[in-house]
Amino acid sequence: MSDRIDVAILAATGSVGQRFVQLLAGHPWFRIAELVASDRSAGKRYAEAVNWRISAAPPEEVRDLVVKHIEEPINSPIVFSALPGGVAGPIEEALAAEGKKVFTNARDHRMDPDVPLLIPEVNPDHARAIERQRQLRGWREGFIVANPNCSTIHLVLALKPIHDAFGIERGIVTTLQASSGAGYPGVPSLDLIDNVIPYIGGEEEKIEAESRKILGRWIDGTFEDAPIVLSAHCNRVPVRDGHLETVSLDLHRSATPAEVIDVLRAFRALPQELELPSAPRHPVIVLEEPDRPQPVLDRDAERGMASVVGRVRPCSVFDIRFVVLGHNTIRGAAGASVLNAELFYREGLL
Numbered sequence: 001m002s003d004r005i006d007v008a009i010l011a012a013t014g015s016v017g018q019r020f021v022q023l024l025a026g027h028p029w030f031r032i033a034e035l036v037a038s039d040r041s042a043g044k045r046y047a048e049a050v051n052w053r054i055s056a057a058p059p060e061e062v063r064d065l066v067v068k069h070i071e072e073p074i075n076s077p078i079v080f081s082a083l084p085g086g087v088a089g090p091i092e093e094a095l096a097a098e099g100k101k102v103f104t105n106a107r108d109h110r111m112d113p114d115v116p117l118l119i120p121e122v123n124p125d126h127a128r129a130i131e132r133q134r135q136l137r138g139w140r141e142g143f144i145v146a147n148p149n150c151s152t153i154h155l156v157l158a159l160k161p162i163h164d165a166f167g168i169e170r171g172i173v174t175t176l177q178a179s180s181g182a183g184y185p186g187v188p189s190l191d192l193i194d195n196v197i198p199y200i201g202g203e204e205e206k207i208e209a210e211s212r213k214i215l216g217r218w219i220d221g222t223f224e225d226a227p228i229v230l231s232a233h234c235n236r237v238p239v240r241d242g243h244l245e246t247v248s249l250d251l252h253r254s255a256t257p258a259e260v261i262d263v264l265r266a267f268r269a270l271p272q273e274l275e276l277p278s279a280p281r282h283p284v285i286v287l288e289e290p291d292r293p294q295p296v297l298d299r300d301a302e303r304g305m306a307s308v309v310g311r312v313r314p315c316s317v318f319d320i321r322f323v324v325l326g327h328n329t330i331r332g333a334a335g336a337s338v339l340n341a342e343l344f345y346r347e348g349l350l
């Protein structure tokens with residue numbers, strides 16, 4: 001009999017669901033007990049249902065689990081959700097109302113005024129919002145905690161130490177986002193090979209709004225946005241995994257590239273202090289080679305859990321500019337949710 005806590009993964013067969021399976025297989029605190037997906041997969045063994053795309057084969061411990069239908073009851077106390085946006089909202093609410101602790105990747109509840117949009121290195125205190133959430137929604141044990149959009153997470157991990165040290169007034173971010181960000185099979189290959197698509201629906205708005213919420217404060221029972229103005233431009237590029245973002249920032253107090261590199265390299269926070277199992281030792285890595293970071297070379301840094309910064313230099317329009325890269329389905333999605341759950345476990349909130 002294991003003393004690990006049982007968890008269910010919703011949408012376990014998709015791009016993000018597969019990452020959940022990979023990251024939770026053999027986890028020291030959590031045990032994959034239930035895998036859930038749509039009509040297409042329900043009733044099949046996981047190994048038959050999934051089109052496993054991230055390594056040679058799914059982990060041994062899940063291959064024979066029979067995939068549940070999304071309408072079947074869930075027994076595990078913790079639920080990781082990789083459901084599609086639009087589908088996720090009501091399902092996650094019903095589960096939280098039943099008492100489940102729901103850690104979601106989906107966009108549906110991220111901007112709710114009582115849902116923490118959590119990056120444990122950046123705003124762990126926002127976790128306190130679950131008390132208000134329970135009060136407002138009449139939930140006794142359950143809750144919903146969201147992690148941000150994949151581009152937002154890597155951007156904000158780099159912004160946080162800079163904001164704390166120098167204050168960010170405004171900025172421009174341009175993303176080059178991997179094809180796996182669109183799920184599987186995602187953008188048709190003939191649309192993406194030899195091409196760049198300068199549009200990802202809703203992404204620019206999410207990056208701008210989510211960053212302000214995360215860098216803002218939880219105060220007197222409400223979220224107060226950080227007064228930072230961002231302009232985002234999002235592009236889909238023919239890269240398999242890893243979102244790269246170019247960033248220019250206007251600061252309250254101007255800083256040299258060396259000062260910015262120092263604060264990024266010194267950045268450590270609660271997950272590192274608590275030694276959470278999925279926490280990177282260095283949440284932000286800074287490279288000094290002029291042509292890095294690159295998706296193929298750098299997306300797996302710290303098992304895909306770190307953001308990799310490079311090309312920190314003065315900006316001719318604002319104060320400072322740099323590039324940040326991160327793995328979109330690991331730290332940008334499933335790994336982010338797992339780290340959120342680990343923080344809750346260590347803080348006694350599960």
Ligand SMILES: NC(=O)C1=CN([C@@H]2O[C@H](COP(=O)(O)OP(=O)(O)OC[C@H]3O[C@@H](n4cnc5c(N)ncnc54)[C@H](OP(=O)(O)O)[C@@H]3O)[C@@H](O)[C@H]2O)C=CC1
Pocket residue numbers: 010011012013014015016017036037038039040041042070082083084085087088105106107148149150180181182183184185328329332333
């Ligand atoms: N890919 C990324 O980089 C990121 C994705 N996200 C978010 O994560 C979520 C999942 O995205 P992704 O994995 O890329 O998507 P995929 O298209 O790869 O996978 C979709 C998954 O959803 C399941 N599904 C679809 N409809 C239903 C339904 N009605 N009930 C139950 N399960 C259903 C599918 O199951 P089946 O196989 O049985 O059809 C499959 O497991 C989305 O909310 C997305 O916005 C967030 C950050 C990054």
Ligand SMILES: N[C@@H](CC(=O)OP(=O)(O)O)C(=O)O
Pocket residue numbers: 085105106107148149150177178180181182200203206328
């Ligand atoms: N939009 C992201 C992935 C995603 O699904 O984002 P969100 O969870 O914010 O909808 C991408 O295309 O790379």
